[in-house]
Amino acid sequence: xxxxxxxxxxxxxxxxxxxxxxxxxxxxxxxxxxxxxxxxxxxxxxxxxxxxxxxxxxxxxxxxxxxxxxxxxxxxxxxxxxxxxxxxxxxxxxxxxxxxxxxxxxxxxxxxxxxxxxxxxxxxxxxxxxxxxxxxxxxxxxxxxxxxxxxxxxxxxxxxxxxxxxxxxxxxxxxxxxxxxxxxxxxxxxxxxxxxxxxxxxxxxxxxxxxxxxxxxxxxxxxxxxxxxxxxxxxxxxxxxxxxxxxxxxxxxxxxxxxxxxxxxxxxxxxxxxxxxxxxxxxxxxxxxxxxxxxxxxxxxxxxxxxxxxxxxxxxxxxxxxxxxxxxxxxxxxxxxxxxxxxxxxxxxxxxxxxxxxxxxxxxxxxxxxxxxxxxxxxxxxxxxxxxxxxxxxxxxxxxxxxxxxxxxxxxxxxxxxxxxxxxxxxxxxxxxxxxxxxxxxxxxxxxxxxxxxxxxxxxxxxxxxxxxxxxxxxxxxxxxxxxxxxxxxxxxxxxxxxxxxxxxxxxxxxxxxxxxxxxxxxxxxxxxxxxxxxxxxxxxxxxxxxxxxxxxxxxxxxxxxxxxxxxxxxxxxxxxxxxxxxxxxxx
RNA sequence: GUUCCCGUAGCUCAGCUGGAUAGAGCAACAGCCUUCUAAGCUGUGGGCCGCAGGUUCGAAUCCUGCCGGGAACGCCA
Numbered sequence: 313x314x315x316x317x318x319x320x321x322x323x324x325x326x327x328x329x330x331x332x333x334x335x336x337x338x339x340x341x342x343x344x345x346x347x348x349x350x351x352x353x354x355x356x357x358x359x360x361x362x363x364x365x366x367x368x369x370x371x372x373x374x375x376x377x378x379x380x381x382x383x384x385x386x387x388x389x390x391x392x393x394x395x396x397x398x399x400x401x402x403x404x405x406x407x408x409x410x411x412x413x414x415x416x417x418x419x420x421x422x423x424x425x426x427x428x429x430x431x432x433x434x435x436x437x438x439x440x441x442x443x444x445x446x447x448x449x450x451x452x453x454x455x456x457x458x459x460x461x462x463x464x465x466x467x468x469x470x471x472x473x474x475x476x477x478x479x480x481x482x483x484x485x486x487x488x489x490x491x492x493x494x495x496x497x498x499x500x501x502x503x504x505x506x507x508x509x510x511x512x513x514x515x516x517x518x519x520x521x522x523x524x525x526x527x528x529x530x531x532x533x534x535x536x537x538x539x540x541x542x543x544x545x546x547x548x549x550x551x552x553x554x555x556x557x558x559x560x561x562x563x564x565x566x567x568x569x570x571x572x573x574x575x576x577x578x579x580x581x582x583x584x585x586x587x588x589x590x591x592x593x594x595x596x597x598x599x600x601x602x603x604x605x606x607x608x609x610x611x612x613x614x615x616x617x618x619x620x621x622x623x624x625x626x627x628x629x630x631x632x633x634x635x636x637x638x639x640x641x642x643x644x645x646x647x648x649x650x651x652x653x654x655x656x657x658x659x660x661x662x663x664x665x666x667x668x669x670x671x672x673x674x675x676x677x678x679x680x681x682x683x684x685x686x687x688x689x690x691x692x693x694x695x696x697x698x699x700x701x702x703x704x705x706x707x708x709x710x711x712x713x714x715x716x717x718x719x720x721x722x723x724x725x726x727x728x729x730x731x732x733x734x735x736x737x738x739x740x741x742x743x744x745x746x747x748x749x750x751x752x753x754x755x756x757x758x759x760x761x762x763x764x765x766x767x768x769x770x771x772x773x774x775x776x777x778x779x780x781x782x783x784x785x786x787x788x789x790x791x792x793x794x795x796x797x798x799x800x801x802x803x804x805x806x807x808x809x810x811x812x813x814x815x816x817x818x819x820x821x822x823x824x825x826x827x828x829x830x831x832x833x834x835x836x837x838x839x840x841x842x843x844x845x846x847x848x849x850x851x852x853x854x855x856x857x858x859x860x861x862x863x864x865x866x867x868x869x870x871x872x873x874x875x876x877x878x879x880x881x882x883x884x885x886x887x888x889x890x891x892x893x894x895x896x897x898x899x900x
Numbered sequence: 901g902u903u904c905c906c907g908u909a910g911c912u913c914a915g916c917u918g919g920a921u922a923g924a925g926c927a928a929c930a931g932c933c934u935u936c937u938a939a940g941c942u943g944u945g946g947g948c949c950g951c952a953g954g955u956u957c958g959a960a961u962c963c964u965g966c967c968g969g970g971a972a973c974g975c976c977a
Contacts, residue, residue, distance in 0.1 A: 335917090337919090345920070468977070470977075607975090661977095663903085666904095725939090726937085726939060776925085779925095785939095835917095855940095862936060864935070
């Protein structure tokens with residue numbers, strides 16, 4: 313397809329004597345119109361001082377002469393619709409899908425999901441992971457080299473809160489003694505801290521203190537602060553506890569990462585890089601990017617960039633979040649030679665990244681002009697935002713379990729249920745459960761917030777991941793049966809006597825759109841474009857499958873052509889699902 | 901208050917850098933399993949594209965203003 317588009321553009325530019333780089337309005341023809349490729353003539357005609365009709369007349373004569381794959385052209389209003397030949401379609405079907413490589417392949421660092429180490433992963437992290445993973449695969453398909461990295465926010469008051477509560481309440485309990493997954497185990501103490509703090513504050517308020525003062529004066533808060541100071545001072549006992557609890561969390565994360573098939577090339581730890589902050593501050597001061605105020609604090613004045621006065625170092629000399637991110641950015645450029653660096657982080661941090669990128673630019677950091685914040689909307693519940701303090705957070709692990717169980721139930725309730733070996737069945741339920749969740753989240757534009765409705769998320773019918781998986785599985789079964797029957801699935805030219813029928817032409821037309829979807833998904837960092845493509849492809853094939861006999865077709869040439877088409881549709885579906893991080897089961 | 905994002909069918913979402921009668925899914929209703937897996941297919945109803953201007957041969961799409969919803973603006977992360 314792409315070769316044709318290239319030659320078409322070339323032919324049009326030459327015939328109309330247009331400058332080489334003129335962008336031409338060439339697009340896929342809508343399905344309700346006859347034709348495959350459309351040239352929109354309004355703008356061109358205006359430029360050339362002709363009317364669309366006479367322009368069309370010229371092109372209609374000249375294009376079929378230069379491009380033999382054109383079967384027919386038709387002018388509808390200002391649109392020149394080009395219909396391609398069946399022979400070209402059949403030639404196209406000889407080849408498996410080939411993603412078009414970006415003309416300038418890059419090495420791209422992709423950072424996600426960068427969790428805190430004080431509580432388990434939740435639904436918000438899942439959106440982040442699904443996006444990161446999918447964008448990574450989409451960029452790789454376009455020929456880029458993707459380096460996925462994960463930053464652990466493993467220090468600070470948050471983890472100290474869990475540590476405090478564990479010391480106070482656990483009596484030596486561990487994930488091993490309780491059988492609780494490590495990240496959840498630590499998270500439970502984070503919740504316990506919040507509860508203890510709340511109670512302490514309430515008691516102080518009852519004895520006459522203002523709420524603001526009580527927040528600071530309550531024993532849990534005071535002791536957590538003390539613990540943080542001990543940590544920063546390198547107190548061995550505190551460090552040992554910190555290491556132990558973080559380790560529990562990493563083990564828990566690792567289990568979930570494995571379940572989600574996410575892998576990173578490198579992990580960064582805030583606790584390791586934050587020491588480097590100091591020298592970046594010195595460098596910034598020397599360059600005049602930062603200014604030290606009389607109280608000792610260091611600021612970046614970004615007023616003329618519309619970003620205000622940003623504090624980089626506290627008056628007491630300690631680093632802030634932004635300072636650490638500067639250090640991480642520097643560390644990345646020491647570790648890798650990259651052309652682009654992408655951060656997958658929620659849109660609540662839009663301001664933070666504007667500031668971060670602006671400062672890196674001013675510091676002249678390597679690659680500072682190739683930074684991108686892949687900003688995505690929050691995941692909310694019908695009841696509102698998720699609040700860990702209010703216990704309304706949807707944790708990732710139990711959600712994944714629920715999705716798997718929903719898939720199990722659907723499989724058992726299915727009209728034509730399948731019997732699979734137990735292990736295979738378990739893998740299938742997991743794949744379908746995740747397929748449902750991933751698709752449900754990836755089908756919406758990343759920038760938009762998602763109101764997560766549990767009932768809708770477990771839906772397996774209609775515009776869902778499992779519908780696409782199901783379409784794929786059925787089609788694979790058909791191909792297996794064809795093989796058993798000894799029918800040809802070979803990629804040889806089908807000597808079709810009567811040509812293709814309209815539904816087949818439309819099906820191929822759908823396959824031709826793949827690279828447009830992929831290119832746009834990569835350009836816009838938007839997996840939803842691939843999701844829509846996958847759904848439309850499945851939908852169109854399901855309708856075709858319903859109305860046209862494939863395996864049962866008796867004319868061998870027609871049957872073989874249909875089998876070849878079916879095989880290609882399966883490959884495009886499997887590839888699209890892969891780009892979304894969704895498995896394409898052989899049976900379901 | 902300043903900045904940013906969002907507003908399309910009852911609900912959830914598409915609609916690409918302006919283009920053909922605004923599309924899917926869910927929900928509702930009516931059909932289709934002795935025929936390749938009914939997690940499927942076919943059909944019906946359902947829309948001042950938030951409002952008002954502007955640019956244009958042409959605007960859901962671009963610009964301005966307004967209305968409504970959300971977020972960010974810490975010596976928190």
